[in-house]
Amino acid sequence: MSTNSSTLSDSTIAILGGTGPQGQGLALRFARAGVPVALGSRDGERAKAIAAELNAKLSAFPESCFITGVDNHAAVEAAPRVVMLAVPYAGHDDTLQSIKAALAGKVLVDLVVPLAQGNPRAVAMPKEGSATEAAQALLGSEVKVVGALHNVSAHTLNALHESINCDILACGDDVESTDEVVDLVERLGVSAYNCGPALNARCIEAITPMLIRLNISKKVPFSHAGIRIWAPGTHAA
Amino acid sequence: MSTNSSTLSDSTIAILGGTGPQGQGLALRFARAGVPVALGSRDGERAKAIAAELNAKLSAFPESCFITGVDNHAAVEAAPRVVMLAVPYAGHDDTLQSIKAALAGKVLVDLVVPLAQGNPRAVAMPKEGSATEAAQALLGSEVKVVGALHNVSAHTLNALHESINCDILACGDDVESTDEVVDLVERLGVSAYNCGPALNARCIEAITPMLIRLNISKKVPFSHAGIRIWAPGTHAA
Numbered sequence: 001m002s003t004n005s006s007t008l009s010d011s012t013i014a015i016l017g018g019t020g021p022q023g024q025g026l027a028l029r030f031a032r033a034g035v036p037v038a039l040g041s042r043d044g045e046r047a048k049a050i051a052a053e054l055n056a057k058l059s060a061f062p063e064s065c066f067i068t069g070v071d072n073h074a075a076v077e078a079a080p081r082v083v084m085l086a087v088p089y090a091g092h093d094d095t096l097q098s099i100k101a102a103l104a105g106k107v108l109v110d111l112v113v114p115l116a117q118g119n120p121r122a123v124a125m126p127k128e129g130s131a132t133e134a135a136q137a138l139l140g141s142e143v144k145v146v147g148a149l150h151n152v153s154a155h156t157l158n159a160l161h162e163s164i165n166c167d168i169l170a171c172g173d174d175v176e177s178t179d180e181v182v183d184l185v186e187r188l189g190v191s192a193y194n195c196g197p198a199l200n201a202r203c204i205e206a207i208t209p210m211l212i213r214l215n216i217s218k219k220v221p222f223s224h225a226g227i228r229i230w231a232p233g234t235h236a237a
Numbered sequence: 238m239s240t241n242s243s244t245l246s247d248s249t250i251a252i253l254g255g256t257g258p259q260g261q262g263l264a265l266r267f268a269r270a271g272v273p274v275a276l277g278s279r280d281g282e283r284a285k286a287i288a289a290e291l292n293a294k295l296s297a298f299p300e301s302c303f304i305t306g307v308d309n310h311a312a313v314e315a316a317p318r319v320v321m322l323a324v325p326y327a328g329h330d331d332t333l334q335s336i337k338a339a340l341a342g343k344v345l346v347d348l349v350v351p352l353a354q355g356n357p358r359a360v361a362m363p364k365e366g367s368a369t370e371a372a373q374a375l376l377g378s379e380v381k382v383v384g385a386l387h388n389v390s391a392h393t394l395n396a397l398h399e400s401i402n403c404d405i406l407a408c409g410d411d412v413e414s415t416d417e418v419v420d421l422v423e424r425l426g427v428s429a430y431n432c433g434p435a436l437n438a439r440c441i442e443a444i445t446p447m448l449i450r451l452n453i454s455k456k457v458p459f460s461h462a463g464i465r466i467w468a469p470g471t472h473a474a
Contacts, residue, residue: 121433156469165469169447193457195447196358203443210406210432210440214466220430222468229451231459232393232402 013184014079016040016072016095017087019050022111025157026086026149027067028054032160033187036065040075047071057160076102082184084109084149085135092131096138104142107177110135110201111149113208121213123206132201136173146172146181147201148192150208153215153224166226168192169207171200193229250421251316253277253309253332254324256287259348262394263323263386264304265291269397270424273302277312284308294397313339319421321346321386322372329368333375341379344414347372347438348386350445358450360443369438373410383409383418384438385429387445390452390461403463405429406444408437430466 013030015023018039027037031054039054041047051069058064068078076083076099083106087095092112096103112131116122128134132147139145148170156164168185170192172178178194185192195204207227215223250267252260255276264274268291276291278284288306295301305315313320313336320343324332329349333340349368353359365371369384376382385407393401405422407429409415415431422429432441444464452460 122436153469159469162469166467193451194454196450199359200443200447203440203447206437206440207444210437211466213433214430217431224469226467226469228465228467229448230403230463230465232390232396232399232461232463 012036012038012079013081014038014040014075014083016075016083016085016099017091018069018075019043019046020086020088021154022157023084023086024050024054025154026084026111027051028057028160029157029164029188030065031055031058031067032061032064033189034063034065035184035187037067038075038078039067039069040072041069042072044069044071044074047075061160072099073102076106079106082107082109082181084111086111088112089114089131093134093138096135100139100143103139107144107146107180108135108139109149109181110145110147113150113205115209121209121216123209125202125205129199130201130205132171132198132205136198144172144174144177145198146170146174146178147198147204148181148185150205151211151227153211153226155224156226164188164190164226165224166190167228169195169204169227171195171198171204173198191229249273249275249316250318251275251277251312251320253312253320253322253336254328255306255312256280256283257323257325258391259394260321260323261287261291262391263321263348264288265294265397266394266401266425267302268295268304269298269301270426271300271302272421272424274304275312275315276304276306277309278306279309281306281308281311284312298397309336310339313343316343319344319346319418321348323348325349326351326368330371330375333372337376337380340376344381344383344417345372345376346386346418347382347384350387350442352446358446358453360446362439362442366436367438367442369408369435369442373435381409381411381414382435383407383411383415384435384441385418385422387442388448388464390448390463392461393463401425401427401463402461403427404465406432406441406464408432408435408441410435428466
């Protein structure tokens with residue numbers, strides 16, 4: 001761990017719903033990349049216990065920063081700029097409502113995919129069109145919402161011995177905040193792209209259930225697939 | 238050309254709007270892969286002229302099948318099973334209406350992306366949700382509609398010296414027809430995937446304007462990008 005790893009530095013990011021598989025994997029990846037993480041959960045004690053487990057895993061990577069487990073509110077307070085939301089869709093709006101005031105002036109990175117109830121191979125989009133658009137509507141203009149990191153599997157994030165196998169598509173109505181998130185995500189060693197306005201989350205979020213469908217299909221010889229932007233003349237290894 | 242290349246065999250496919258860049262590229266690729274093509278246009282004489290140009294290009298590939306240029310109606314008649322629609326979105330519904338009766342019992346492969354008027358970086362989806370769903374609603378249950386081939390650039394299709402740089406995502410409400418189109422498309426040397434019901438065309442079609450946005454962005458060092466499904470543990474060359 002770096003020398004200042006046990007304090008929350010200016011670059012700390014919050015990951016809410018951080019005790020789920022996606023949140024844990026992201027916390028590991030960002031901490032290993034040198035980004036201090038405030039891992040948030042409704043249950044701060046549970047977040048603290050999970051964070052201890054994750055920090056133990058990171059002991060093999062001495063350059064890692066520290067993961068601090070706290071409740072969601074403390075996590076938002078600890079993050080001066082970037083708060084990531086990785087809760088299940090059922091908790092999306094309630095979680096945002098509960099932290100709305102503390103988010104003013106910050107960037108909310110929304111990872112949530114509105115999977116259909118009981119069918120992870122389909123989306124059931126909210127009336128705003130996507131989770132990202134719903135978050136922006138709920139939070140108002142004082143919070144810049146960026147949709148990103150929807151299509152990378154929790155399995156891949158947690159497999160620290162492997163590189164992340166996909167690109168990251170980001171979108172948001174504030175160009176600068178979206179570019180900032182693209183730069184942050186690229187610290188994980190992936191290619192990330194600003195794919196335009198929040199409206200495009202209707203497409204980006206919907207890629208996830210298509211990947212889930214393929215991953216569980218017997219016709220496809222892989223699981224945990226991601227998506228990549230692929231340029232002409234480039235060939236797979 | 239194969240010995241029976243100048244007659245329309247049982248495996249002939251029709252490509253409507255075949256004189257556009259996408260249609261021409263597809264005709265070249267399928268004919269080179271051994272699939273006879275009936276290239277359709279509203280103007281049969283123009284289709285005939287374009288087909289002659291394309292057949293000249295294919296003379297370098299002696300195993301190619303023949304491309305026959307005819308009007309859209311004759312193209313549909315010539316194709317016993319698969320008709321591809323590659324017209325601009327403005328002509329989508331009118332073209333389908335004009336050939337509806339002749340399509341009964343066939344598979345309509347819809348390539349059309351409802352790009353927004355004057356803004357190729359955005360979609361303007363029809364009220365049915367996507368072009369594929371609109372086609373299925375217009376044609377009724379006697380025609381099986383499969384959305385596919387939306388995300389491969391015309392440039393790539395026409396660059397016969399290069400392999401196609403992306404995967405093909407297909408969707409449709411009839412599983413067998415969608416699988417049949419997947420198999421047909423894989424004759425082009427690409428990976429194609431049955432991505433589920435026609436509803437998923439809302440996502441697949443919307444990928445195209447995101448790719449266009451990236452391709453024209455100064456921040457991205459490529460153009461004519463496609464999309465790939467990427468499995469863990471696979472690394473780019």
